[in-house]
Amino acid sequence: MTDERLRDLYERTLATRDRDAARARCASPEAMLALVRREGTEEERLETLDHVMACDDCRRELDLLRSIEAAGAQVEGARPADEPIALWSRGRRTASPSWRRVVPFALAASLVLAVGVGVRDRLGAPGADSADVTRGEGGALALLTPAAAAYVDAGAPVTFAWRPEPGARRYLLEVLDAQGNVVLSESTADTTLVLRDTGRLAPGTEYRWWVRLAAGGDPQRASAVRRLRIRSQ
Amino acid sequence: MRRPAAAVAWRCALPSLVTLHPDAQSAALEAVVADFADMVRRVAWRHRLVDADVDEVMQEVRIRLWRSHGTGRAESEQIARAPASYVYRTAVSAALDILRRRRTQRARATVPLLDDDTTAPLHHEGRGPDAELEASELAAQVARAIETIPASRRPAVRMYLAGYPREEIAALMGWTEGKTRNLLYRGLADLRERLTEQGIAWEGTT
Numbered sequence: 001m002t003d004e005r006l007r008d009l010y011e012r013t014l015a016t017r018d019r020d021a022a023r024a025r026c027a028s029p030e031a032m033l034a035l036v037r038r039e040g041t042e043e044e045r046l047e048t049l050d051h052v053m054a055c056d057d058c059r060r061e062l063d064l065l066r067s068i069e070a071a072g073a074q075v076e077g078a079r080p081a082d083e084p085i086a087l088w089s090r091g092r093r094t095a096s097p098s099w100r101r102v103v104p105f106a107l108a109a110s111l112v113l114a115v116g117v118g119v120r121d122r123l124g125a126p127g128a129d130s131a132d133v134t135r136g137e138g139g140a141l142a143l144l145t146p147a148a149a150a151y152v153d154a155g156a157p158v159t160f161a162w163r164p165e166p167g168a169r170r171y172l173l174e175v176l177d178a179q180g181n182v183v184l185s186e187s188t189a190d191t192t193l194v195l196r197d198t199g200r201l202a203p204g205t206e207y208r209w210w211v212r213l214a215a216g217g218d219p220q221r222a223s224a225v226r227r228l229r230i231r232s233q
Numbered sequence: 234m235r236r237p238a239a240a241v242a243w244r245c246a247l248p249s250l251v252t253l254h255p256d257a258q259s260a261a262l263e264a265v266v267a268d269f270a271d272m273v274r275r276v277a278w279r280h281r282l283v284d285a286d287v288d289e290v291m292q293e294v295r296i297r298l299w300r301s302h303g304t305g306r307a308e309s310e311q312i313a314r315a316p317a318s319y320v321y322r323t324a325v326s327a328a329l330d331i332l333r334r335r336r337t338q339r340a341r342a343t344v345p346l347l348d349d350d351t352t353a354p355l356h357h358e359g360r361g362p363d364a365e366l367e368a369s370e371l372a373a374q375v376a377r378a379i380e381t382i383p384a385s386r387r388p389a390v391r392m393y394l395a396g397y398p399r400e401e402i403a404a405l406m407g408w409t410e411g412k413t414r415n416l417l418y419r420g421l422a423d424l425r426e427r428l429t430e431q432g433i434a435w436e437g438t439t
Contacts, residue, residue: 068324071269
């Protein structure tokens with residue numbers, strides 16, 4: 001048994017569970033919002049999260065609430081501008097704030113999640129060496145090169161390639177740092193792209209990259225995320 | 234509190250609805266709703282949510298704003314003075330109502346005569362019935378083993394197995410990186426121990 005196999009089996013447990021029984025225990029919308037906003041006791045939030053992560057319906061609904069909260073956080077703009085999102089998001093508060101005070105944390109969480117959830121890259125997680133495949137990759141846009149977890153020379157041009165998607169008119173390639181910030185982004189109508197401005201990728205650092213449709217085709221289509229490692233100089 | 238420059242810029246870019254003609258107010262408000270919907274979609278898209286979910290919420294938001302705006306009530310004034318904030322709060326309220334409705338619909342749903350559930354058991358090409366059976370039994374063992382993990386660690390393990398990165402677990406729960414790592418590693422150790430007790434061997438541990 002490996003972690004990858006364990007994940008496959010876990011997905012299978014979700015797919016084959018007794019949906020009616022699971023739905024009977026579905027978390028209330030208010031409980032899910034409290035989870036997103038970190039309201040209530042940790043015990044309560046853990047209980048909610050335990051069910052949500054075992055229920056496809058609830059997981060999707062939680063993501064919807066998180067998306068709204070993230071947008072709301074942008075509207076309110078309460079995050080200190082000079083503080084890194086990843087640092088700012090961790091361990092700042094524990095109990096029952098008003099929604100205005102929660103917003104920054106929702107923003108931080110969601111921005112981290114925005115990349116984290118979307119890319120399913122298992123960033124820094126145990127067993128991450130082979131963790132380039134994401135949930136739902138079966139129908140994802142297929143990447144060709146660089147290979148998963150490939151090393152590239154610092155400052156050297158990098159050629160990215162992927163398989164064409166029906167109806168796609170334009171693709172967007174994004175390279176993300178460990179905090180989920182987009183470091184490099186470029187669009188193309190082709191299915192190959194040579195990034196020459198790689199001087200912004202720090203030597204000895206690991207990044208993620210993915211491709212999604214920018215125009216034409218199914219706007220939901222995106223690739224899985226691959227790791228890209230910059231050699232130390 | 235000092236406001237981030239980006240937020241201030243965004244806010245300043247909003248139309249001042251108070252001074253506008255009612256028709257212009259409606260158009261400006263729609264622009265605010267559209268902007269907010271775009272922001273939600275950008276995050277939702279990364280969560281692999283389908284647009285239909287977001288569209289359903291934003292449509293509900295439009296209906297509520299349409300009902301409230303121009304009525305002369307205090308609410309209308311509130312919309313005009315802080316349209317983006319109001320749209321956000323309305324979106325949260327609308328989403329909660331939609332989720333409540335979905336629960337009611339699920340509760341009323343009857344068992345279909347034909348099972349066309351796309352999330353039904355996975356069947357992999359080239360895998361025979363014996364392998365399918367073995368995988369199903371293994372999955373059942375995993376499910377049972379997960380249930381035995383202490384409640385404080387189990388959600389982190391579930392998130393990890395569902396593909397969420399450790400940082401995301403920390404962000405959602407408000408944990409430090411150390412606490413997250415500790416709970417996750419211990420939870421995974423619990424899981425491996427249970428499975429090992431059931432005769433499942435591990436090729437490697439993390």
